[in-house]
Amino acid sequence: MPSPPAAFVGRGEALDRLDAALARSPLVAVTGLAGIGKTSVATEYVRAHRRDFDAVWWVPAGRPALLGDRIRALAPALGLPEHAEPAAVLARLDRADGRWLIVLDDAAGTALPDWLRPSETGRLLLTSRNPDWDRLGQVVALAPLDRAESIALLTDRLPAVDLAVAAGIAAELADHPLALDQAAHRITTGRLPAEVYLQALTDQPARLLGQGEVPGRPGTTAATLWDEPIRRLSADSPAAAELLRLAAHGDATPLPLHLLTAAPDALDHAELRAAAADPLDLADTIGALERSALAHRDGSAVTMHALVRAAVRADTAPEHADQLTDSLRRMLHATLPADVAGNPAAWPAWRELLPHTLAVLDTAADARPDTGPTPAKTGPTPTEADAATVVDGPHAAWLAEHAAAYLLEQGQPEQALPLAERAAAAREHLAGPDHPDTLTARETLTRATLAAGHVDDAGRLATRTLADRSRLLGPDHPATLESRATLAWAYQRAGHLDHATTLFEHTLTARTRVLGPTHPDTLESRHSLGRAFDATGHGDEAASLLRDTLTDRRRILGDDHPATLDTTHQLAVTYSRRGALGDATPLLEQTLTTRSRVLSPDHPDTLNTRHHLGIAYHQAGRLDDATRELDRALSDRDRVLGPDHPDTLDSTHDLARTHLRAGRPEQAVPLFDRALTGRERALGSDHAETTRTRELLADTHLRLGRPGDAVPHLERALDRHERVLGASDPQTVDAREVLAYAYRRNGQVEMAIPQLERLLAEQSRVHGVADARTLRTADGLADTYRAARRLPQAINLNERVLVLREQFLGSHHPDTRTSRDSLADTYRQAGRPADAVGLHRDALADAMREHGPFHPDTTRARRTLADTVEQSRRAVSPPERPTSVEPRFDSRW
Secondary structure (H helix, E strand, O other), rough: OOOOOOOOOOOOOHHHHHHHHHOOOOOEEEOOOOOOHHHHHHHHHHHHHHOOOOEEEEEEEOOOOHHHHHOOOOHHHHOOOOOOOOOHHHHHHHHOOOOOOEEEEEOOOOOOOOOOOOOOEEEEEEEOOOOOOOOOOEEEOOOOOOHHHHHHHHHHHOOOHHHHHHHHHHOOOOOOOHHHHHHHHHHHHHHHHHHHHHHHHHHOOOHOOOOOOOEEOOOOOOOOOOOOHHHHHHHHOHHHHHHHHHHOOOOOOOOHHHHHOOHHOOOOOOOHHHHHOHHHHHHHHHHHHHHHOOOOOOOOOOEHHHHHHHHHOOOOOOHHHHHHHHHHHHHHHOOOOOOOOOOHHHHHHHHHHHHHHHHHHHHHHHOOOOOOOOOOOOOOOOOOOHHHHHHOOHHHHHHHHHHHHHHHHOOHHHHHHHHHHHHHHOOOOHHHOOHHHHHHHHHHHHHHHHOOOOHHHHHHHHHHHHHHHHHOOOOOOOOHHHHHHHHHHHHHHOOHHHHHHHHHEEEEEEEHHHHOOHHHHHHHHHHHHHHHHOOOOOOOHHHHHHHHHHHHHHOOOOOOOHHHHHHHHHHHHHHHOOHHHHHHHHHHHHHOOOOHOOOOOOOOOHHHHHHHHHHHHHHHHOOOHHHHHHHHHHHHHHHOOOHHHHHHHHHHHHHHHHHHHHHOHHHHHHHHHHHHHHHHHHHHOOOHHHHHHHHHHHHHHHHHOOHHHHHHHHHHHHHHHHHHOOOOHHHHHHHHHHHHHHHHHHHOHHHHHHHHHHHHHHHHHHHHOOOOEEEEEEHHHHHHHOOOHHHHHHHHHHHHHHHHHHHHHOOOOHHHHHHHHHHHHHHHHEEEEEEHHHHHHHHHHHHHHOOOOOOHHHHHHHHHHHHHHHHHOOOOOOOOOOOOOOOOOOOOO
8 A cells, every 4th residue: 555645635525425436346446537536535544444345456557567466466465375366376376265355546447357346355446547436336536625625635734824825726736636735745845835836836837837746646746747648639539629718718628529519610729620520539538638647527517727728828829729719619609699789698708708808808918819800901901000909800709799799798898898898999990980880890889888887988989980981871871770779878877968869869760760669679769768768857748658658668578678677767766766665676676586587696787676665665764664775775785796886876865764763873983984985986076966076064963962073965966066067056055054954053153154144145145044944054153153252243243133034024023022032032141131121021021911920921021121221220231232343244234
């Protein structure tokens, strides 16, 4: 038995499967790719079960011709001559009436000599890279370690390693046991910090995979482990070797075999091309590949370990790699459907093959041009700026454009945008700026730019594309109308709602005339116009148009079509904005269920519906339901879109609003803080949504009794409103009033006074001096003057307010009485009780008349009058009546 070079870690499930297999079958093969731990598992099994056998003989089986000699070496221990035949040795083991086990380590093929067979008391345990032992017995296939086992192996070899670093190394090495042992050896012998090794492994994997040693396997590294199997496969089955290289140059995910069978002519390699055209030959080719243990069939695809993939790519010459990339691009072009936008039937194929599409586009910039017509260049030499696009032939350009279109359908504009930019540049290089294909690619680029939130850039692109299509195709061509609709969307996103609505109306009219009233493009124009109506406040027109559009889309496209769901969602949002929550809520609930099923729960459109459902619940007062949906919308948008995406910030803001309304201001504050920070970064400090978040955060601080935290936000909000909206705008007026209130609550009465003075002046100008709002502000300013000990100004203002209320409301109106009481109190505070006496007499008369002599209000008025009279008698002499202070706010006061 070989001695294990290091402690055995993990593989409990594999050992259980091996034990169960040997209980069922006298011959069991442990199989898997090189370095996966087959010998270690066999060694550990024997160590654990040594007492179950009377004899165990370990036989290196890599060279079949030597098997006989290695079995014969057991002869002397059994009392046989050294030259005894191997069959006689096994016969003697059987006659000894004991249990025996022979381990054939690293068996090369699947053929055994006739004399080498298990018996009633004897077992054969093999380790082999070849998986085809199932015709002789049971097979236990080993996969890479699971992540927990990989981390356990590294912590056994490197006790001080950080678990997160160990997990990172395991991930980079795809949990391959030999590579993990090699990494531990390199870290130990080089006295490297494990995190430094991990960074180097991430940045320079080829270099690191060639460094270090594996205990018990001198001269072997993860970089060289598969060199000999690759050479042997190339010699034995060139078609299988080419298939291995083809799969290695796609994505790390399994390569679907239907790519080969759908477009065998796209393959440069003659033998693989012939095999792909014949199902039987292709099956034989895949069988040869699996026997090499370099790759295996995974259902209807071929897959391999990440380290094998790296080794195969490193073993492939650059020119050969270019050919393989070119073949993959052509196969993908031939296989993938072209009609992506608004066509859910095309999405499964793109979902399956998108990883391989992106993989071959990642390498295309370094590869030779894919095969196809080369443009005639008569102009100047390409600049360095467009050098990266010169190498893109028609296949790469097509893949980039349609991959961008698919990503847009899946709500991933940030991933789509660079692909769309590349496709547009490649199309223009290949066919010129006026070719229809170039204009189509530019249209895709415009939509990606708009969806990614780059509205100004999108507007310029949309304007240019519309002009070019109008010039080349005519104003009524469907492609021109498509560009006109895109320009309208750009106007709407930029806030030019009137321009957008007009353009949507013109596009709808043209599409109805050219395509017919029920063409899908016409229905899209109707949907867009309904949404524009809703955005401009024409809710009734929007609801009517969207209802009709929804009826037609359901009839023509079906209930589950994404376009139908778009209209269902928009109609529900329109209902919600009109306050028709009984219509909006069930429609949003239904749309959420359907979009989750059709698009996936994580699709941005699904998340948008969940967000709006939460808002509808909020409007209806169903705050627990609103909290649930908005909290999930936020967590999902955080994960799918990122924490700084505008939609994520919307959910953050609206969840905070819900907490605030539900009486949970402490939970609202961190959410408002986060939304404000994100919106300032994404939208700017002066954006309306940023300011709305700022004002609500300030309101939350006020509710929590923290006016000092509210004041800075309110000051910035007022400054923004004055600059952007003007001093007379209602939002500015409201912001000034709230800031003055916060100053008062924070004890900053002198800061509150100028704000209230400006507010009073503005309200006097807009509403008039006798308006109830103006007078309420005057009351507040007078109170603030009094709190600041500016008593002459307080008296002056109180007197004027009282005169106006007596004139317009009458002397007995409650507001007039309040003004009279305030003025009297101010007189007394200013040391002028004699001036207050007459006011208190009027108050007592009112109380007597309304309540009688014994009412508490009458008693209180009588006592106040008596106190004031007594105060005036004690005064030595009445103070000189102060000169009225000229008010700073408005001459009418």
